Amino acid sequence: SVWTVRTRAVTTMASDQENVGHVKQQLAKLFETSLRATVPEELDVEPLVAACTAKFGDYQCNNAMSLWPRIKGKKTEFRGPPAVGQALMKNLPSSEMVEACSVAGPGFVNVTLSKNWIAKIIQKMLIDGIETWAPRLSIQRVVVDFSSPNIAKEMHVGHLRSTIIGDTLARMLEFSNVEVLRRNHVGDWGTQFGMLIEFLFEKFPDWESASGTAIGDLQAFYKASKQKFDEDPVFKERAQKAVVRLQGGEPRYRSAWAQICDISRREFDGVYQRLEVSLEEKGESFYNPYIPGVLEKLSNLGLVEESEGARVIFVEGYERPVIVVKKDGGYNYASTDLAALWYRLNIEKAEWIIYVTDVGQSEHFQMFFKAAKRAGWLPDDDKAYPRASHVGFGLVLGEDGKRFRTRSTEVVRLADLLDEAKARSKAALVERGKDKEWSEEELDKIAKAVGYGAVKYADLKNNRTTNYTFNFDQMLNDKGNTAVYLLYAHARICSIIRKSGKDIEELKKTGSIALNHPDERALGLHLLQFAETVEEACTNLLPNVLCEYLYNLSENFTKFYSNCQVVGSAEETSRLLLCEATAIVMRKCFHLLGIVPVHKL
Numbered sequence: 001s002v003w004t005v006r007t008r009a010v011t012t013m014a015s016d017q018e019n020v021g022h023v024k025q026q027l028a029k030l031f032e033t034s035l036r037a038t039v040p041e042e043l044d045v046e047p048l049v050a051a052c053t054a055k056f057g058d059y060q061c062n063n064a065m066s067l068w069p070r071i072k073g074k075k076t077e078f079r080g081p082p083a084v085g086q087a088l089m090k091n092l093p094s095s096e097m098v099e100a101c102s103v104a105g106p107g108f109v110n111v112t113l114s115k116n117w118i119a120k121i122i123q124k125m126l127i128d129g130i131e132t133w134a135p136r137l138s139i140q141r142v143v144v145d146f147s148s149p150n151i152a153k154e155m156h157v158g159h160l161r162s163t164i165i166g167d168t169l170a171r172m173l174e175f176s177n178v179e180v181l182r183r184n185h186v187g188d189w190g191t192q193f194g195m196l197i198e199f200l201f202e203k204f205p206d207w208e209s210a211s212g213t214a215i216g217d218l219q220a221f222y223k224a225s226k227q228k229f230d231e232d233p234v235f236k237e238r239a240q241k242a243v244v245r246l247q248g249g250e251p252r253y254r255s256a257w258a259q260i261c262d263i264s265r266r267e268f269d270g271v272y273q274r275l276e277v278s279l280e281e282k283g284e285s286f287y288n289p290y291i292p293g294v295l296e297k298l299s300n301l302g303l304v305e306e307s308e309g310a311r312v313i314f315v316e317g318y319e320r321p322v323i324v325v326k327k328d329g330g331y332n333y334a335s336t337d338l339a340a341l342w343y344r345l346n347i348e349k350a351e352w353i354i355y356v357t358d359v360g361q362s363e364h365f366q367m368f369f370k371a372a373k374r375a376g377w378l379p380d381d382d383k384a385y386p387r388a389s390h391v392g393f394g395l396v397l398g399e400d401g402k403r404f405r406t407r408s409t410e411v412v413r414l415a416d417l418l419d420e421a422k423a424r425s426k427a428a429l430v431e432r433g434k435d436k437e438w439s440e441e442e443l444d445k446i447a448k449a450v451g452y453g454a455v456k457y458a459d460l461k462n463n464r465t466t467n468y469t470f471n472f473d474q475m476l477n478d479k480g481n482t483a484v485y486l487l488y489a490h491a492r493i494c495s496i497i498r499k500s501g502k503d504i505e506e507l508k509k510t511g512s513i514a515l516n517h518p519d520e521r522a523l524g525l526h527l528l529q530f531a532e533t534v535e536e537a538c539t540n541l542l543p544n545v546l547c548e549y550l551y552n553l554s555e556n557f558t559k560f561y562s563n564c565q566v567v568g569s570a571e572e573t574s575r576l577l578l579c580e581a582t583a584i585v586m587r588k589c590f591h592l593l594g595i596v597p598v599h600k601l
């Protein structure tokens with residue numbers, strides 16, 4: 001029925017939370033009224049409103065075509081979809097937002113927005129703030145499970161992608177007034193710890209007093225212990241017993257484990273600090289105590305079966321089951337994820353749980369989501385809440401088209417990678433003489449913003465499922481679709497406003513915007529599409545949608561600026577306000593993408 005569809009739509013909002021800056025939603029309301037008047041019997045038909053791709057208008061309503069087969073023969077006053085379109089147009093309530101309507105082709109209702117209304121909404125945003133343009137989602141709390149590297153193993157570029165993409169999704173959801181639990185699901189509880197701990201005891205008998213300094217390079221330590229594990233059967237047996245002693249909670253083993261985790265954590269934190277990403281660690285070990293109880297619940301539902309000595313859950317569409325207890329009685333990645341999902345749904349009361357990992361793990365997620373559906377934890381409809389989503393992403397490639405590595409074929413140290421991005425952007429600034437213009441501190445701050453921004457944007461601008469090639473020269477180029485180009489565009493707008501010598505805060509209160517030139521109107525319309533773009537990017541979990549919007553905004557601005565004189569023109573006040581609105585929206589986009597905007601460059 002209408003209502004189940006409605007309550008499930010993530011962007012449905014209470015009427016008291018109206019977002020006047022959300023054009024699509026405002027138009028949908030008008031067409032909703034028109035639909036009820038035109039076809040009162042068809043209650044479950046929702047307005048289909050989209051931005052126009054052709055030049056017939058700004059937005060279009062596409063209902064006539066899909067309505068036609070339903071009403072054909074029943075409502076004889078309509079002789080075809082174009083007539084339905086005509087009726088939808090005629091029944092559209094009058095509104096200050098609409099300037100003109102027309103019906104085209106098979107029945108599209110095209111709407112041209114009033115430029116005065118566009119101007120008014122932008123002016124209102126200048127006074128009330130960009131927050132008033134935030135999407136409102138119908139959910140309260142979300143878990144974003146991202147970054148999630150593994151202790152003692154490499155934190156690789158895949159984890160960097162997860163960190164960047166996850167942070168952006170979290171930021172968009174936070175902006176949409178949803179509470180976000182930013183979870184770092186670190187791999188801190190594998191069988192590898194038995195071997196690591198025994199190796200620690202053997203190599204560094206005084207490990208306790210050395211407080212973590214003994215191990216030094218944890219990756220080398222991991223390699224050496226793995227080698228011993230593979231070659232020395234006596235060691236191997238000791239290592240396997242160590243896992244049991246650790247899981248049994250023996251203090252010496254627990255504290256060795258904690259020390260190893262701390263070393264990794266310090267390394268991860270270096271990356272998070274550079275990127276200014278905040279995360280709360282709840283690693284695999286956290287959920288371990290919940291596993292037996294959760295498996296018992298699943299067993300009581302009759303979902304857990306015995307198969308080849310293991311305990312498993314079969315799910316539709318897969319021949320292999322989800323293994324929840326291994327043959328040796330131990331738990332695994334899936335048992336932990338089931339316990340974590342249970343915890344997030346029932347203890348943390350999250351309505352949407354979002355997992356950001358490489359696409360290689362899709363099957364794991366699809367399978368355990370299905371197990372959760374069988375258990376009735378999640379509804380069958382993938383878009384309904386509570387909801388679990390896997391946000392998969394592709395590989396980062398090197399120039400050779402293979403998995404990204406550094407020269408030495410060793411893994412890339414992420415902290416080094418970020419340092420290099422910053423160093424390169426600094427060098428480019430120095431080459432342009434900025435070291436003479438700015439203080440050392442400013443130069444450093446801007447080099448960091450540009451360098452890290454470039455790395456993030458190069459990752460986010462692609463559809464996340466595609467692989468992309470890591471290339472410093474390309475991402476740090478000041479032309480093309482790069483963060484550098486966009487940061488320049490923003491800095492230029494700031495400088496236009498600065499150089500006008502006008503007090504922009506004063507203008508916001510006293511001035512007004514007029515959009516008489518076509519390029520002014522086009523820019524204004526694009527600004528108004530911010531809310532629906534963020535909403536699309538965050539409900540479909542696609543950061544590239546926001547990147548594309550930002551790039552087009554910059555293009556629209558450039559066009560406006562080359563065709564409309566700002567300072568010294570008769571329209572100076574209006575145009576300065578348009579500049580300011582553009583800068584505000586750009587800054588919000590940067591912020592949502594985790595990029596620090598700079599006011600000069």
Ligand code: ARG
Pocket residue numbers: 145147148149150185186187337340355356357
């Ligand atoms: N530690 C895993 C890895 O490095 C990612 C964990 C993702 N989160 C989860 N709940 N499974 O591949």
